[in-house]
Amino acid sequence: MIIRIVRMTFLPEKISEFQSIFEKCQHGIKQMPGCLHLELWRDLDNPNVLITHSHWETEEYLNAYRRTEFFGLVWKKTKALFADKPLAFSVEKIV
Incomplete structure (x- = not known):
């Protein structure tokens, strides 16, 4: 199993738009x-930073999804909302 972390910094006015995108697409993901698991996290120190946390059986499955x-x-809709590079x-997991 692999764990995929994607840390994204959003323009403050675009956070709710991303949350809407995530809510609509999370079931599809x-x-x-x-795909074994998917969560959306928020950075406590920077509320403009949201993080997706997902578990995949193998890297091949993750890469197939990304294709x-x-x-x-x-991803095209999400990238348009960024304030910085993801x-x-x-x-x-080792232990």
């Missing part, structure tokens, strides 16, 4: 093959 038309449409990385 959770239904993707290999879907669905991902492309969601930070994304994958990790695996």
